[in-house]
Amino acid sequence: xxxxxxxxxxxxxxxxxxxxxxxxxxxxxxxxxxxxxxxxxxxxxxxxxxxxxxxxxxxxxxxxxxxxxxxxxxxxxxxxxxxxxxxxxxxxxxxxxxxxxxxxxxxxxxxxxxxxxxxxxxxxxxxxxxxxxxxxxxxxxxxxxxxxxxxxxxxxxxxxxxxxxxxxxxxxxxxxxxxxxxxxxxxxxxxxxxxxxxxxxxxxxxxxxxxxxxxxxxxxxxxxxxxxxxxxxxxxxxxxxxxxxxxxxxxxxxxxxxxxxxxxxxxxxxxxxxxxxxxxxxxxxxxxxxxxxxxxxxxxxxxxxxxxxxxxxxxxxxxxxxxxxxxxxxxxxxxxxxxxxxxxxxxxxxxxxxxxxxxxxxxxxxxxxxxxxxxxxxxxxxxxxxxxxxxxxxxxxxxxxxxxxxxxxxxxxxxxxxxxxxxxxxxxxxxxxxxxxxxxxxxxxxxxxxxxxxxxxxxxxxxxxxxxxxxxxxxxxxxxxxxxxxxxxxxxxxxxxxxxxxxxxxxxxxxxxxxxxxxxxxxxxxxxxxxxxxxxxxxxxxxxxxxxxxxxxxxxxxxxxxxxxxxxxxxxxxxxxxxxxxxxxxxxxxxxxxxxxxxxxxxxxxxxxxxxxxxxxxxxxxxxxxxxxxxxxxxxxxxxxxxxxxxxxxxxxxxxxxxxxxxxxxxxxxxxxxxxxxxxxxxxxxxxxxxxxxxxxxxxxxxxxxxxxxxxxxxxxxxxxxxxxxxxxxxxxxxxxx
Numbered sequence: 001x002x003x004x005x006x007x008x009x010x011x012x013x014x015x016x017x018x019x020x021x022x023x024x025x026x027x028x029x030x031x032x033x034x035x036x037x038x039x040x041x042x043x044x045x046x047x048x049x050x051x052x053x054x055x056x057x058x059x060x061x062x063x064x065x066x067x068x069x070x071x072x073x074x075x076x077x078x079x080x081x082x083x084x085x086x087x088x089x090x091x092x093x094x095x096x097x098x099x100x101x102x103x104x105x106x107x108x109x110x111x112x113x114x115x116x117x118x119x120x121x122x123x124x125x126x127x128x129x130x131x132x133x134x135x136x137x138x139x140x141x142x143x144x145x146x147x148x149x150x151x152x153x154x155x156x157x158x159x160x161x162x163x164x165x166x167x168x169x170x171x172x173x174x175x176x177x178x179x180x181x182x183x184x185x186x187x188x189x190x191x192x193x194x195x196x197x198x199x200x201x202x203x204x205x206x207x208x209x210x211x212x213x214x215x216x217x218x219x220x221x222x223x224x225x226x227x228x229x230x231x232x233x234x235x236x237x238x239x240x241x242x243x244x245x246x247x248x249x250x251x252x253x254x255x256x257x258x259x260x261x262x263x264x265x266x267x268x269x270x271x272x273x274x275x276x277x278x279x280x281x282x283x284x285x286x287x288x289x290x291x292x293x294x295x296x297x298x299x300x301x302x303x304x305x306x307x308x309x310x311x312x313x314x315x316x317x318x319x320x321x322x323x324x325x326x327x328x329x330x331x332x333x334x335x336x337x338x339x340x341x342x343x344x345x346x347x348x349x350x351x352x353x354x355x356x357x358x359x360x361x362x363x364x365x366x367x368x369x370x371x372x373x374x375x376x377x378x379x380x381x382x383x384x385x386x387x388x389x390x391x392x393x394x395x396x397x398x399x400x401x402x403x404x405x406x407x408x409x410x411x412x413x414x415x416x417x418x419x420x421x422x423x424x425x426x427x428x429x430x431x432x433x434x435x436x437x438x439x440x441x442x443x444x445x446x447x448x449x450x451x452x453x454x455x456x457x458x459x460x461x462x463x464x465x466x467x468x469x470x471x472x473x474x475x476x477x478x479x480x481x482x483x484x485x486x487x488x489x490x491x492x493x494x495x496x497x498x499x500x501x502x503x504x505x506x507x508x509x510x511x512x513x514x515x516x517x518x519x520x521x522x523x524x525x526x527x528x529x530x531x532x533x534x535x536x537x538x539x540x541x542x543x544x545x546x547x548x549x550x551x552x553x554x555x556x557x558x559x560x561x562x563x564x565x566x567x568x569x570x571x572x573x574x575x576x577x578x579x580x581x582x583x584x585x586x587x588x589x590x591x592x593x594x595x596x597x598x599x600x601x602x603x604x605x606x607x608x609x610x611x612x613x614x615x616x617x618x619x620x621x622x623x624x625x626x627x628x629x630x631x632x633x634x635x636x637x638x639x640x641x642x643x644x645x646x647x648x649x650x651x652x653x654x655x656x657x658x659x660x661x662x663x664x665x666x667x668x669x670x671x672x673x674x675x676x677x678x679x680x681x682x683x684x685x686x687x688x689x690x691x692x693x694x695x696x697x698x699x700x701x702x703x704x705x706x707x708x709x710x711x712x713x714x715x716x717x718x719x720x721x722x723x724x725x726x727x728x729x730x731x732x733x734x735x736x737x738x
Contacts (some may be wrong), residue, residue: 019164020164028171031096031563045052050180052228055204056225057200063218069275072128073292074704085553086173091695091696092561093175093541094562096181099178102175103239104242107242110247116727120257147703151585155544164354170557195620195738199616202609218267223251231248269366270365273368283543297411298676302319321481322488325350328350336402338407339351340412349380351406360387404443409450430534432528432535433527467527478492478494480517530595557701572686576695579702580725583700584718589669617676621677630682652667678726714720
């Protein structure tokens with residue numbers, strides 16, 4: 001951290017902060033004036049333009065959330081901050097729908113962000129790399145590799161850099177919001193135009209999901225965004241030139257950036273992956289994997305032949321005490337093994353070496369599994385005894401009917417979120433009391449559960465210890481594995497059939513080793529549950545980093561709103577509350593669907609697509625039944641939310657996947673259908689005014705910030721808060737009609 005005070009890094013700091021702030025002020029200035037020169041007028045209504053703007057809006061939103069979250073690592077933990085910026089910009093754009101559109105407001109922020117993320121200047125690269133460490137320097141949340149003696153100062157420095165980036169993200173969406181808001185307002189058929197807007201947004205989601213599925217890099221994402229943007233702004237030469245030039249510049253930066261990575265970089269559906277060989281002289285003896293610039297896992301060769309020919313690698317940590325082999329000292333020669341978080345295959349190779357007759361290897365990331373197939377020297381994924389499953393660990397636990405002698409929770413320490421609409425991380429639902437209880441039910445009578453985790457803080461150790469204890473009904477055995485250049489180490493919690501485990505301690509040397517490596521300090525805190533699944537948070541509450549950045553984001557939002565002439569009096573409170581309530585419903589539905597089907601990108605895409613289709617269905621109902629009163633839909637929202645609070649999700653754990661998918665999705669998504677009816681009825685009553693949808697999107701921004709309250713109150717409380725917001729919106733409607 002001392003490098004922060006060096007002149008080159010200070011220069012990079014000033015460039016990002018001052019440059020970002022100056023660009024923000026310059027881009028907002030035309031919107032603060034009544035008229036501005038050199039801008040593009042909207043002209044008449046165009047279905048083509050509405051479709052292009054709606055598609056580009058959702059596609060670019062997902063692109064920036066994924067890209068910024070991967071390259072500026074703090075947003076991998078607080079990804080909804082980027083989402084909030086998108087909603088802010090889109091909402092402000094809708095408010096400004098009657099003004100001319102500034103093409104520079106779309107193009108210039110993207111160029112600046114691409115420069116900050118990709119420009120190969122070492123001081124700038126260091127600043128971007130250290131930023132998440134500063135922002136996560138408090139002790140309330142676990143962020144990998146973070147420790148600081150001056151957390152408050154570091155948090156302030158990180159916020160100063162982050163705020164102009166947030167503002168520029170928001171400004172990018174103002175022109176798109178202007179186009180969508182204005183076209184919806186002047187459309188000859190308002191409900192039809194809104195339905196087209198939703199379906200085009202669905203097309204944007206489908207397009208981005210396709211490039212994610214194909215593991216394409218950001219240069220491909222931006223190339224597609226460039227095509228959509230050029231088509232959208234094609235009507236005038238000046239706008240076409242500006243957009244084309246800016247997108248080409250972004251593509252050039254993406255093509256030349258990333259050269260400071262330790263190896264080639266790949267993009268899976270979930271994360272940015274970098275893999276590099278481990279060398280002993282000129283010989284490759286393994287591979288290391290980084291995710292979003294954080295070290296994650298490695299491939300190592302522990303075959304007898306390799307160990308015999310490389311004794312120097314095993315002098316500090318003997319091969320039998322290597323973390324991958326250590327687990328099987330407690331359960332040798334198992335008939336069946338389940339590995340959750342199988343990664344690149346080293347756990348599966350260890351199970352085979354230790355006599356497993358059948359191994360089920362589960363990992364969520366298909367690209368990591370492919371690395372294991374291609375690069376692991378022991379080729380465990382090619383063995384007929386190994387069955388590889390690409391799935392979320394919690395989903396597999398809920399759906400399998402198999403029983404196992406050994407269940408290993410392996411490389412499951414998350415470095416990213418999966419949803420763009422909530423704070424849930426990939427592994428949050430894996431380390432809950434209910435998840436470990438589900439694992440216990442899959443153990444054979446003489447089965448053993450082994451949880452391995454990379455622990456950096458005493459309260460993480462205490463929480464995992466208590467999770468295993470409470471789920472298994474016994475005090476777990478704890479042992480700390482040793483690590484060196486060829487051993488990964490890790491902390492082990494072992495519980496299960498005592499008769500099966502006891503023979504391990506008949507070896508006096510091993511018993512002595514366990515006693516000597518069971519001294520870690522543990523702080524016992526609240527265990528994670530399905531309602532409060534925040535493994536990486538020390539206790540209930542809003543962490544200082546979340547609270548501080550949320551307050552600053554609200555301040556930036558208010559300043560930006562006032563600068564473009566938006567005041568509280570011009571805000572349509574009913575639509576604001578509808579937006580906030582819908583955002584909370586969406587976050588809650590995605591979180592609960594993750595329990596039913598897993599936290600995979602497929603599930604998220606399907607859920608969001610389902611919600612958008614329900615909105616289209618609601619539009620259809622409103623068009624077919626114009627006399628349907630909004631009050632009926634309001635009652636439907638409250639009843640559906642009450643049912644979601646009362647009915648446990650376990651009711652939908654059917655053996656038939658189709659039955660679970662249909663009934664579970666319809667039940668959880670039902671409030672959105674009624675909310676869609678309310679919105680379109682009230683939107684039509686407001687004359688499809690741009691201010692109405694602008695207020696709705698700004699309410700979504702507030703709902704995105706309020707979603708963090710689940711860190712204090714749990715996820716179920718978001719449903720209650722959503723119901724309160726919808727009742728508030730109904731009250732506003734009643735007051736307006738009097």
